[in-house]
Amino acid sequence: MPGADSLKKRKIVVLGSRSVGKSSLVxxxxxxxxxxxxxxxxxxxxxKTLKYHGAEFDCEIIDTAGQDEYSILGSKHTIGIHGYVLxxxxxxxxxxxxxxxxxxxxxxFCGTEDIxxxxxxxxxxxxxxxxxxxxxxxxxxxxxxxxxxxxxxxx
Ligand SMILES: Nc1nc2c(ncn2[C@@H]2O[C@H](COP(=O)(O)OP(=O)(O)OP(=O)(O)O)[C@@H](O)[C@H]2O)c(=O)[nH]1
Numbered sequence: 206m207p208g209a210d211s212l213k214k215r216k217i218v219v220l221g222s223r224s225v226g227k228s229s230l231v232x233x234x235x236x237x238x239x240x241x242x243x244x245x246x247x248x249x250x251x252x253k254t255l256k257y258h259g260a261e262f263d264c265e266i267i268d269t270a271g272q273d274e275y276s277i278l279g280s281k282h283t284i285g286i287h288g289y290v291l292x293x294x295x296x297x298x299x300x301x302x303x304x305x306x307x308x309x310x311x312x313x314f315c316g317t318e319d320i321x322x323x324x325x326x327x328x329x330x331x332x333x334x335x336x337x338x339x340x341x342x343x344x345x346x347x348x349x350x351x352x353x354x355x356x357x358x359x360x
Pocket of ligand 1: 221222223224225226227228229230240241242243244245246247269270271272327328329330331
């Protein structure tokens with residue numbers, strides 16, 4: 206088994222509005238655990254080793270504080286990043302609109318036309334509060350050449 210130093214490293218940053226479920230998503234991925242309580246994130250970096258197509262990767266996942274249109278995207282969230290996870294809540298149109306704003310900020314900062322990105326719609330269990338239909342999420346992902354996850358329940 207290879208040591209940690211010989212693993213391929215991948216840096217992923219998770220961005221989105223406040224309280225959309227970024228930390229819950231990361232915790233679910235790393236610990237397979239869901240927490241009902243809300244603790245606003247300042248920023249935390251977590252690690253997970255995973256195997257993909259026979260190769261082992263050391264993934265560094267940066268769980269960021271909630272963004273709004275005035276938040277400044279720093280180099281920490283743009284330089285040396287291998288992939289972006291942009292998260293909205295299906296119960297919040299504001300958080301959905303924020304995805305395009307964040308996406309455009311990243312493109313602008315990096316000076317590229319495309320980024321490796323997955324858009325995730327959370328809180329799909331809250332059907333009666335849903336404001337964003339799956340088709341809207343899918344279309345947004347297509348428009349931005351991104352992957353999309355919007356039907357998974359993490360709770
Ligand atoms: N019902 C439901 N609640 C969720 C889901 N995901 C997260 N939550 C709840 O939403 C609240 C906010 O979740 P967090 O994961 O802390 O959100 P966050 O985006 O990291 O928040 P910030 O740190 O402020 O940016 C918590 O009370 C979670 O339990 C979900 O899929 N369904």
